Amino acid sequence: MGVARRYSPIGIDFGAREVRAVQLVRDHAGVRLHRAACPPSPLSQPRREGGADATAPAEHTHPSDEGLADAWASLQRRGFRGRRVALAAPGGSTKSSVVECPRPDAVGMVNEIVRVELTRAHALEPGSFETAWWELPRRASKGGAVLACACGHEITRGIDERCCALGLDVVAIDVRSLALARACAPLLDGGERVLDAIVEIGWDCSRVLVVGGGVLLYERELPECTLERAQDQIAAELMTDAQTARGAIFKVGAATEGTASGVLAPSVRAGVARLAEPIVGELGVSISYAVRNYGLEATGNIALVGDGAVIPGLPALIGEGAGMRTLVWEAPAGGCGGRPAMAAAWGLAARFDRGTA
Numbered sequence: 001m002g003v004a005r006r007y008s009p010i011g012i013d014f015g016a017r018e019v020r021a022v023q024l025v026r027d028h029a030g031v032r033l034h035r036a037a038c039p040p041s042p043l044s045q046p047r048r049e050g051g052a053d054a055t056a057p058a059e060h061t062h063p064s065d066e067g068l069a070d071a072w073a074s075l076q077r078r079g080f081r082g083r084r085v086a087l088a089a090p091g092g093s094t095k096s097s098v099v100e101c102p103r104p105d106a107v108g109m110v111n112e113i114v115r116v117e118l119t120r121a122h123a124l125e126p127g128s129f130e131t132a133w134w135e136l137p138r139r140a141s142k143g144g145a146v147l148a149c150a151c152g153h154e155i156t157r158g159i160d161e162r163c164c165a166l167g168l169d170v171v172a173i174d175v176r177s178l179a180l181a182r183a184c185a186p187l188l189d190g191g192e193r194v195l196d197a198i199v200e201i202g203w204d205c206s207r208v209l210v211v212g213g214g215v216l217l218y219e220r221e222l223p224e225c226t227l228e229r230a231q232d233q234i235a236a237e238l239m240t241d242a243q244t245a246r247g248a249i250f251k252v253g254a255a256t257e258g259t260a261s262g263v264l265a266p267s268v269r270a271g272v273a274r275l276a277e278p279i280v281g282e283l284g285v286s287i288s289y290a291v292r293n294y295g296l297e298a299t300g301n302i303a304l305v306g307d308g309a310v311i312p313g314l315p316a317l318i319g320e321g322a323g324m325r326t327l328v329w330e331a332p333a334g335g336c337g338g339r340p341a342m343a344a345a346w347g348l349a350a351r352f353d354r355g356t357a
Contacts, residue, residue, distance in 0.1 A: 011348025036337025042067025179347030201308025254313030
């Protein structure tokens, strides 16, 4: 008997420049892309030439009611199936803590400990938030622990109510870093005692995630390390416009002297090197922390996602600096569906536990 075809929820990742949406399908041939789209974001605003607009929204927030309606109307025209959606909690809306638990396998006990510790650590009102947690590898000198996250009811209920008004069924409000880890799992070593990393390089923020034994251990945002800033610095140095600087970044990148030439190349290479430097530094700090606390070995891979992942020479620059093999995430799909910037949407869609036939 064949395997019944099953469609995933529509994974939707709201960026400041575009909405990234992915739906997968599972059948006898495995899992593959059903639909992907990346229409302009309702969060986007006109940008002042020569510098970032201070009022522009950050990545991974959620749009207004009108913007959400416009985004859904755009996706409806693109062949997605059903009205079930999986979204990421808005940027900055979650709080996290490592919580000591004598028995991480005792779910009821852990739930209670997590609620109490998150309330205490972040001065939250008891009963005012949703929680998610996952067990961490046994630490080198301590007992069991979990990484716990909280998101306020006003956030989760607000998202659910706004989506319900459009006839959408919100099957998950996920931790975005978990969605990235889910999408990148095929690129990571995933060994029980091995450390891997995920680096996201975006227009408004970059991130470093550390994964140990296939489990997300740590996340650090680098809000000053952005493609926007790199573009503006290069444009200022070359006394050119942002569009020209942007084109040069993605054409020249960190390519060596032998592979790229012209008057722009030295400034562009220097700008991309400046972009990579804090990422490499944070990788060193984060991996050292994980090695020290969990006794794992930094012998895994770095998965590179986000728009910056395709900058020529940048993966090699990061990999050499961190001393780990760097792989660019690319889904087996044509068009926008395979872009490294779509990784979070893929990870959100990969929740087949909440899919539809």
